Amino acid sequence: MVQIPPYPTPSGQDTGAHHGARRTTPLHSVLPAGATVDPNLNPRQREAVLYLDGPCLVLAGAGSGKTRVITQKIAYLLRECSYPARQVVALTFTNKAAREMNERVRALVNPQWLRGLTVGTFHSLGLRFLREEYASAGLKRGFSILDAHDAQALVQELLATTDRARLRAVQQTISLWKNALLDPDGAAHAARDANEAEAARTYRSYQATLMAYQSVDFDDLIRLPAQMLAADAPLRARWQSRVQYLLVDEYQDTNVCQYQIVRLLCGDRAMFTAVGDDDQAIYAWRGATSENLAQLGRDYPQLRLIKLEQNYRSVQRILQAANEVISHNPKAFEKTLWSDLGLGDPIRVTPMDSDLAEAESIAMRLSASRFERQAQWKDFAVLYRGNHQSRVMEQALRNLRIPYTVSGGQSFFDKAEVRDMLSWLRLIANEDEDPAFIRAATTPRRGIGQGTLQALGTEAAHRGVSLFTVAVEVTEAILPAARQRQAVQDFVKLIQNFQARATNRETPAGIAGEPGDGAGRILDDLLTAVNYERHLYDLFDDRQAQSRWTNVLDLTDWLKRKAAEDDMTLLELVQHVALVTMLDRSEDDEPDAVKLSTLHASKGLEFPYVYLIGVEEGLLPHRGGTDEGDDSEAGAAAQVRRIEEERRLMYVGITRAQRTLQVSWCRKRRRGRDDVACEPSRFIDEMGLQAEAAPPAGDMEPDRTLGLLKALLKK
Numbered sequence: 146m147v148q149i150p151p152y153p154t155p156s157g158q159d160t161g162a163h164h165g166a167r168r169t170t171p172l173h174s175v176l177p178a179g180a181t182v183d184p185n186l187n188p189r190q191r192e193a194v195l196y197l198d199g200p201c202l203v204l205a206g207a208g209s210g211k212t213r214v215i216t217q218k219i220a221y222l223l224r225e226c227s228y229p230a231r232q233v234v235a236l237t238f239t240n241k242a243a244r245e246m247n248e249r250v251r252a253l254v255n256p257q258w259l260r261g262l263t264v265g266t267f268h269s270l271g272l273r274f275l276r277e278e279y280a281s282a283g284l285k286r287g288f289s290i291l292d293a294h295d296a297q298a299l300v301q302e303l304l305a306t307t308d309r310a311r312l313r314a315v316q317q318t319i320s321l322w323k324n325a326l327l328d329p330d331g332a333a334h335a336a337r338d339a340n341e342a343e344a345a346r347t348y349r350s351y352q353a354t355l356m357a358y359q360s361v362d363f364d365d366l367i368r369l370p371a372q373m374l375a376a377d378a379p380l381r382a383r384w385q386s387r388v389q390y391l392l393v394d395e396y397q398d399t400n401v402c403q404y405q406i407v408r409l410l411c412g413d414r415a416m417f418t419a420v421g422d423d424d425q426a427i428y429a430w431r432g433a434t435s436e437n438l439a440q441l442g443r444d445y446p447q448l449r450l451i452k453l454e455q456n457y458r459s460v461q462r463i464l465q466a467a468n469e470v471i472s473h474n475p476k477a478f479e480k481t482l483w484s485d486l487g488l489g490d491p492i493r494v495t496p497m498d499s500d501l502a503e504a505e506s507i508a509m510r511l512s513a514s515r516f517e518r519q520a521q522w523k524d525f526a527v528l529y530r531g532n533h534q535s536r537v538m539e540q541a542l543r544n545l546r547i548p549y550t551v552s553g554g555q556s557f558f559d560k561a562e563v564r565d566m567l568s569w570l571r572l573i574a575n576e577d578e579d580p581a582f583i584r585a586a587t588t589p590r591r592g593i594g595q596g597t598l599q600a601l602g603t604e605a606a607h608r609g610v611s612l613f614t615v616a617v618e619v620t621e622a623i624l625p626a627a628r629q630r631q632a633v634q635d636f637v638k639l640i641q642n643f644q645a646r647a648t649n650r651e652t653p654a655g656i657a658g659e660p661g662d663g664a665g666r667i668l669d670d671l672l673t674a675v676n677y678e679r680h681l682y683d684l685f686d687d688r689q690a691q692s693r694w695t696n697v698l699d700l701t702d703w704l705k706r707k708a709a710e711d712d713m714t715l716l717e718l719v720q721h722v723a724l725v726t727m728l729d730r731s732e733d734d735e736p737d738a739v740k741l742s743t744l745h746a747s748k749g750l751e752f753p754y755v756y757l758i759g760v761e762e763g764l765l766p767h768r769g770g771t772d773e774g775d776d777s778e779a780g781a782a783a784q785v786r787r788i789e790e791e792r793r794l795m796y797v798g799i800t801r802a803q804r805t806l807q808v809s810w811c812r813k814r815r816r817g818r819d820d821v822a823c824e825p826s827r828f829i830d831e832m833g834l835q836a837e838a839a840p841p842a843g844d845m846e847p848d849r850t851l852g853l854l855k856a857l858l859k860k
Contacts, residue, residue: 156596182217193418193451194218197226200415200445202396202438204422206482207467207800208458208751211420216246218418219262220253222390230260232389234410238398243750247392262760267403268756271366272724274373274384281380282369289360289575290723294564296362298580303350305344317431318344319351322433323364324400326371328352341792358611359577366724367402374409385412396421400432408444409681415445423478423768424471427745427794429786439477456482458488458751458803466806466832473831474789482800493807494834500534500759504541507756507809511739512545514805522548526752528543528798530765534758535741537815542739550735552742557720562693563700564683567722568676572736573643574719577611585640589680592632600624601633613637617618643671647715664708664715666703734780744798755802761810766791808834 182194190210193203196218205211219235222228237243247264272290279286289300293316300316301307314535318341318497322332329349336342355361374381377418388410392397396419399407411417419441426435442448456464464482497503504637518524527538535551542549557563568584571594575581604615604623615623616633624630646667672678677697681690740752744765759765766788799806808829813820 153248171846182221183213185453186213186217189451189453189455190214190217193420193453194221195265196418196449197416199447199449200411201418201451202441203418203420203451203453204438204478204480205420205453206422206456206480207425207797208456209453209482210455210457211394212242212246212249214453215394215418215420216249216253219250223258223262229261230259230391231263232387233392234263234270234388234390235392235394236267236270237394239636239749240269241268242394243269250745267362267399267406268366269404269724271370273368275361275366278370278373279378281373281377283356284741285359285575286360287359287575288720289361289571289578289581290366290580290720291355291358291362291580292723293363294559294794295580299354300347300351303347303354305453310745313345314340315347316847319348320364321374321432322348323368324402326368326402326405356580357609358578359575361569364402367400367406371402371405371409375405376857381412384410385414389416392419393417393419393421397423397426397435397438399437400434401437401712402432404440404709405525406509407506408467415447420793423476424474424793424796427748427790427797429790435477441667450638451481452476452478452557454480454482456484456635456800457486457823459484459800460486460804462489462492463799463802463806466492466834467796470792470799470828471796474792492805492834494829494832495807495809496810497809498813499820500537500811501541503758503809503811505544507538507758507807508541508545510546510807511754513545518754520753521737523735523737524753524800526742526747526750526754526801527745527756528742528744528801529757529759530744530794531759532743534764538741538758542741548736548738549741552740552746557696557699560693560696562677562696565699566672566675566677566697566756567719569671570715570719570722571639573647573671574716576613576640576644579605579612581660582612582616586636589675589677589683591636592628593636595635597624597629600629613640639674643667643674664718665705666715667715668705672697672701698752744794747801748797751801751803753802753804755798755806757798757806757808759810760795760808760826760829761814761816762826763823764814765795765826765828792828792831795826799832808832826849 162234168461171183176280182191186194187210190213193201193214203211203214205214206406215235219233222233223230235246237246243265245673250262251259263273275284276286279288297316300319301312304312304315319332322335327335327347328350332348333342333345336345338590355365372382391407391411393407394471397422407417408417419436419438422437423438426715429435442450459467461484464484468481486768495506497506507527511527511762514520515522515525529535529538539549539551558567565588567586568588571578571581586598598612600623601612601615601619605612608615616637619630619633619637621630624633647664678690678694681693681697685693704718704722707713707721708715712722713721740747740844742750809823810829811823814823815821
């Protein structure tokens with residue numbers, strides 16, 4: 146049995162010797178400052194790395210080096226404090242951030258000391274928890290994870306509607322309830338109107354269906370562990386003993402459920418470091434609450450607060466504008482960003498006659514600036530409040546042959562052919578997952594149509610079992626036609642063959658291969674058995690079919706590589722893919738192209754040259770939702786909270802810029818078929834800046850465009 150190292154008491158004195166420790170007192174009390182960490186850390190960063198006397202909150206302003214602090218602290222814990230890597234956990238919110246953190250730690254610590262280190266997302270930790278504790282959660286070992294598309298399809302089936310807005314509203318409401326740890330009974334009690342009452346009824350049926358499918362959705366990966374840790378003392382003690390030290394990045398983005406995970410894993414000993422910034426809390430719409438930052442101080446009176454205010458990203462003028470804007474929000478913690486990178490260029494605020502003129506002007510300015518500064522295209526970003534703003538900007542960039550990428554475009558995992566193949570894998574991993582059954586059974590077509598599915602569905606609902614269970618036992622009473630029964634039986638046999646190979650059972654006759662084949666060979670044989678390539682060429686012209694088939698091959702190549710690298714079985718691979726498809730999905734290097742991005746998607750990124758467009762009232766800040774026109778006290782409070790979050794979004798946009806920032810707004814903007822008059826955003830005044838004269842408007846002829854480019858270069 147592994148001896149669990151005791152925790153230091155709040156006084157900083159050890160209650161006993163660490164297992165394999167090289168000291169009996171905290172290292173930072175006997176060694177000179179900076180002796181064991183990067184000497185380039187500033188005093189506040191060094192303090193955050195070395196502090197181990199209890200819970201710690203690092204208030205990290207934009208660009209203040211928070212990832213450096215976290216990775217240096219992990220290295221310090223492993224190298225100097227003798228913490229076993231398997232008992233140190235670092236959590237963040239995206240796979241990309243986790244990968245970056247992992248890479249930095251590996252550059253600091255001997256690889257032999259990293260075995261068992263957990264650096265990942267809340268959701269990946271939740272998946273790991275449920276893989277180990279599936280029985281206590283009432284799940285089988287091969288439970289499935291429903292992605293957003295399948296979850297919405299399930300909600301749609303329960304609501305019996307095609308109204309997309311209604312579907313999204315109900316799905317988001319259920320998600321918010323789960324993130325707040327409300328079960329269906331609690332949601333029914335909390336429902337404030339008829340729409341929420343409907344959502345609560347749907348929530349109850351939705352959860353019952355998920356359990357019948359032996360599936361969880363994305364929110365359950367956090368909700369279930371939180372509930373289980375709270376309710377089961379032995380389980381909680383077991384997991385607390387495995388988490389000697391916890392580090393949490395982007396703490397302001399945690400929701401109620403995630404905060405409970407932190408508290409329950411840390412227990413009374415509270416050995417953790419939370420890193421966050423209340424000024425960058427922009428995800429209230431998905432359940433995050435910056436109140437968690439203030440709550441830490443109330444729950445942990447001994448909390449050490451350390452502020453990181455030196456910015457290593459931006460010049461002083463940009464930081465001054467950001468400080469001015471955010472000063473109009475109430476503060477849980479006061480801080481002021483500063484930089485020693487110099488004053489920098491003045492921030493330009495330009496009114497434009499229309500969104501078309503705005504896009505054309507920015508495309509020309511951007512092209513001229515790249516030439517003048519000898520920069521790369523990827524040094525430039527155009528940021529905006531809503532996805533719909535990208536269309537006219539894309540057209541302007543295409544007209545000048547400027548390469549660009551758009552954040553939030555269709556993911557590889559959202560492509561129909563990729564989702565088709567993944568449905569087969571999900572069904573093999575979990576035969577009770579009805580959405581996967583329906584998609585696999587009908588793509589490609591194999592004699593199982595809507596009539597057959599309806600008959601199977603009616604019987605499944607009557608018996609309270611899955612579609613696959615009925616399909617295995619299909620009788621003449623369920624499907625009178627012999628042809629229908631044969632098609633279903635053939636499909637079942639195909640799935641069972643691959644299930645046997647994936648789970649080391651004896652392989653029935655009919656499919657080549659040996660029991661317990663590796664994931665790579667099974668994937669190759671599955672492609673052959675499904676005959677998906679033929680299906681594509683039957684549906685599409687040769688060019689489209691080839692493109693889609695290439696995507697399928699790319700998927701299977703990636704899956705085989707992942708299975709080989711991480712020694713995953715096919716079942717583990719399916720769970721991993723389900724998680725990857727719901728977090729940031731691309732692992733490709735950034736191309737040399739201008740980045741078009743919403744402000745929400747830009748968080749965590751930085752660019753030398755930033756254009757912040759559409760800074761108008763009604764757009765940024767965005768026009769409100771249900772609280773608009775509500776004169777009640779609650780409505781007025783909701784309106785204030787909305788503006789405060791929009792102001793934080795503006796702050797995030799400003800602080801993406803390293804060297805130059807250009808802000809623009811339009812006097813009129815096309816909405817539908819009408820031109821609507823616009824006013825500059827209140828945030829422009831709050832930045833303390835003056836607008837310049839508007840440039841010429843209208844469509845740009847080639848000669849005129851060239852002339853303006855030359856003028857910009859001369860200027």
